Amino acid sequence: MTPEEIMKPENLVYAKPRLLNDNHMHYCPGCSHGVVHRLVAEIIEELGIEDSTIGVAPVGCSVFAYNYIDIDWIEAAHGRAPAVATAVKRLNPSRMVFTYQGDGDLAAIGTCETIHAANRGENIAIIFINNAIYGMTGGQMAPTTLEGMKTSTTPYGRRVDLNGYPLEMSKLLAQLDGTCLVTRQAVHTPAAVRKAKAAIKQAFINSMEGRGTSVVEIVSTCNSGWKMTPAQSNKWMEENMFAKYPLGEIKNTVKK
Amino acid sequence: MKEEIVIAGFGGQGVLSMGKILAYAALMDDLEVTWMPSYGPEQRGGTANVTVIISDKEISSPVLNSYDTAVILNQQSLDKFEASIKPGGTLIYDSYGIHHAPQRTDINVYRIDAMEAAFEMESAKAYNMIVLGSLLKIKPIVPIESVIKGLKKTLPERHHHLIPMNEAAINRGMDLVK
Amino acid sequence: MEEKRLLKGNEAIALAAIRYGADGYFGYPITPQSEILETLEAEMPWETTGMVVLQAESEVAAINMVYAGAACGKAVFTSSSSPGVSLKQEGISYIAAGELPALIVNVMRGGPGLGTIQPSQADYFQATKGGGHGDYHLIVLAPSSVQEMADFVYLGFDLAFKYRTPAMILADGIVGQMMEKVVLPPARARRTDEEIAAQCPWAVTGKNGRGHSNVMTTLELNSELMEKHNEHYQQTYRLIEENEVRYxxxxxxxxxxxxxxxxxxxxxxxxxxxxxxxxxxxxxxxxxxxxxxxxxxxxxxxxxxxxxxxxxxxxxxxxxxxxxxxxxxxxxxxxxxxxxxxxxxxxxxxxxxxxxxxxxxx
Missing domain, CATH: 3.40.50.920 (Rossmann fold)
Structure with a gap:
């Protein structure tokens, strides 16, 4: 069979979502961001909410998220995405509003905004990429960096006596009355991708329906920052990250 | 016509609200008015004062060096403001808690026993209205009708039943001035 | 003829904003300007005009909410006093960089540091020379009466939208706290979503059938393009200098x-x-x-x-x-x-x- 024969439309089993544009992504090969971006684009398309969705991009590796998904976006200052999303949703209640944030943005500099937006039960979806390291700035410690994990600012491994404990944001956010969905997912296997997609989809529906704050944490890899191959990263994540950040639904007040 | 007034006493004596009621009355008479309070923590139990300027012309500075009239309700305020009354101006003070009587001889000094009158009326809340009555008897800057009109305007409907008590207190204050 | 009212400067700001048809207020309490938020909460404009009022978790959150609202083409504002305005400076820089119309009120108190709550004008440099990082200006209006506190809400919003630049009302504790006679400017209706889409084609509203995405970002890693942005800001500032001087x-x-x-x-x-x-x-x-x-x-x-x-x-x-x-x-x-x-x-x-x-x- 020639490639031309294979590429016939009737053989198509997989396509790039229409909203994911052709801009060349700056993400490293093996990074989880690409997969999650795809899921976001796909879900918006499936829900038919392209015209009524507003995304809020963070500072961090996904700072350029707005370059890849063709919807309306606001780029927030570092950590302020939940405050930005709060105002966007309150001023435009008919819109589906989500933030897309990393662990530094959401769990360090923006902890205050994250907790208060969730505590007010803002009708927004928060996608939280937790790769336990600062990718964009070159691999420094994140609040979620594991104990003993080496980063450029914990070159001998994170020590709790010096740097405190890995911050379990989702566990913390689940305790707030304002959150309706808090779930921890990953995108390292096809099965995991399917579950993550279902979680993000529900979070988006929750925003549209005004049910409160939804938090979807995606435990992710950063093979560049972790200094591993993509395959090694996935293995390391399963063995180490999942021990501290186990996957699964932590809270869901919306009964199916 | 222009009257520059300072009202000073303890926080909680109703100094600021007395000034406010006076300012509202001036508004009812379509006069120009500024009401400038001392603000902040001193409001809470410390000393409080308010400058009220009422004029038939545009008012420039809301902050003053000297006053036509000072209404003084405690010793600290007397110590602070006695010297800044204009020569020929008016000092009205409540004798309650005043240990050193005013010394100026180039101003008109009125002593009123408003706190005693409030005790007699068994209404601490009436106190500032009694003082206002005395002030308006000595200095008829605005008519009582405008004060009542101002009260009606500013008090929420549910407090309108208090207006007769306030009016009685104003009259009592007027009677205090011999 | 609109009725004459006796108002504190801070109350006048709040009431004028509702009458202007402002879409939102986001703020955090600080003396001597908390009456702005208090008055707005007491007036409950969300029941009448639909205006959003939110006590934010911090001045930092509040200014970023203003940035967001402005990015949506809405007429939004915040208020604070000196230490709080220092906290807002990063956000103000973003608003200026995004060429967004917004109103910021600073009822100044004495500094530096936590300072005092009494009146001051020590934030003149901060307000007029930029305040946050980068080359930018705010249109800075200095009210001297309670009437101007009300009027400058209108003027500030109008200029902000005319030039797509943030405007600041730089007041002090005296004009914030004192009461004077005020006639509130004529009421305007809040703009509809259709009017916003027509007047602010750049606004982030959801693609809303327009076919292309609107993105509000102030990030530009290409220095040549970033210089072009700066040249454009400066052109706007020259235009404002030519046309909007008031004294x-x-x-x-x-x-x-x-x-x-x-x-x-x-x-x-x-x-x-x-x-x-x-x-x-x-x-x-x-x-x-x-x-x-x-x-x-x-x-x-x-x-x-x-x-x-x-x-x-x-x-x-x-x-x-x-x-x-x-x-x-x-x-x-x-x-x-x-x-x-x-x-x-x-x-x-x-x-x-x-x-x-x-x-x-x-």
Missing amino acids: QEYYTEDAEYVIVAFGSVARICLKAIEEARQQGVKVGLIRPITLWPFPTKRIAQLGAQTKGMLCVELNAGQMIEDVRLAVNGTVPVYHFGRMGGIVPTPQEVLDAFNEKFNEAKM
Whole structure:
């Protein structure tokens, strides 16, 4: 069979979502961001909410998220995405509003905004990429960096006596009355991708329906920052990250 | 016509609200008015004062060096403001808690026993209205009708039943001035 | 004819914003301006005009909510006092960089640091020279009466939308806390989503059928493009400088001396000037209403016709730098100021004037 024969439309089993544009992504090969971006684009398309969705991009590796998904976006200052999303949703209640944030943005500099937006039960979806390291700035410690994990600012491994404990944001956010969905997912296997997609989809529906704050944490890899191959990263994540950040639904007040 | 007034006493004596009621009355008479309070923590139990300027012309500075009239309700305020009354101006003070009587001889000094009158009326809340009555008897800057009109305007409907008590207190204050 | 009301400056800001048809307010309490948030919450405008009012978790969150609202093309504002406005500076820089219309109110108190809650004008540099990072300006309006507190909400929003730039009302504790007679400007309806889409085609509203994405970002890693952005900002600023200078003068026709003062201090100076005039001293007053753009040309003209100028400010001498730049050495310019929350009386201003201009002494 020639490639031309294979590429016939009737053989198509997989396509790039229409909203994911052709801009060349700056993400490293093996990074989880690409997969999650795809899921976001796909879900918006499936829900038919392209015209009524507003995304809020963070500072961090996904700072350029707005370059890849063709919807309306606001780029927030570092950590302020939940405050930005709060105002966007309150001023435009008919819109589906989500933030897309990393662990530094959401769990360090923006902890205050994250907790208060969730505590007010803002009708927004928060996608939280937790790769336990600062990718964009070159691999420094994140609040979620594991104990003993080496980063450029914990070159001998994170020590709790010096740097405190890995911050379990989702566990913390689940305790707030304002959150309706808090779930921890990953995108390292096809099965995991399917579950993550279902979680993000529900979070988006929750925003549209005004049910409160939804938090979807995606435990992710950063093979560049972790200094591993993509395959090694996935293995390391399963063995180490999942021990501290186990996957699964932590809270869901919306009964199916 | 222009009257520059300072009202000073303890926080909680109703100094600021007395000034406010006076300012509202001036508004009812379509006069120009500024009401400038001392603000902040001193409001809470410390000393409080308010400058009220009422004029038939545009008012420039809301902050003053000297006053036509000072209404003084405690010793600290007397110590602070006695010297800044204009020569020929008016000092009205409540004798309650005043240990050193005013010394100026180039101003008109009125002593009123408003706190005693409030005790007699068994209404601490009436106190500032009694003082206002005395002030308006000595200095008829605005008519009582405008004060009542101002009260009606500013008090929420549910407090309108208090207006007769306030009016009685104003009259009592007027009677205090011999 | 709209009814005359007796209002505090802070209350006037809140009520004027509702009448203007503002879409949202986001703020955090701080003395001496908390009455703005308190008045808005008591008025419950979400029940009448649909305006959103939110007590944010911090000044930082509040200014970023304003950034967001402005990015959506909405008329949104925040208010604070000096330490809180320092916290907002990063967000203000983003708003300026995003060319977003927004209104920021600073009811100044004495600093630096936590300082005092009493009146001050020590944030003049911060307000007029940028405040946050990068090359930008705010349109800065300095009200001297409660009426202007109300009027400048309208003016500030209108200018912000006209030039797509943030505007600031730079008030002080006196004008925030005092009560005066006010006539609120005529009520306007809030703009509909259709009007916003038509007037602000850049607004982030959801693609809303327009086919292309609107993205509000202030990030541009390509230096050549970033320089182009900067050149564009500067063009806007030149346009504002040409068209939006505002000031008020008293007794300047025959003035031999001119006092320069803004905000409530200008009124204290006016009383001092009235006193001096009675003593036969020919002194006038210019009150810059826009602190940026500064009335440079008019002050230069006044410099040419007078013997000297006195800048009176509640700070250690900030606006005086702009006055000196304007007159460019043609006349002596002196400073008189009180700091830390102390407000001078008209007599103190007069004494300072007499001391600086010895020959004017009676």
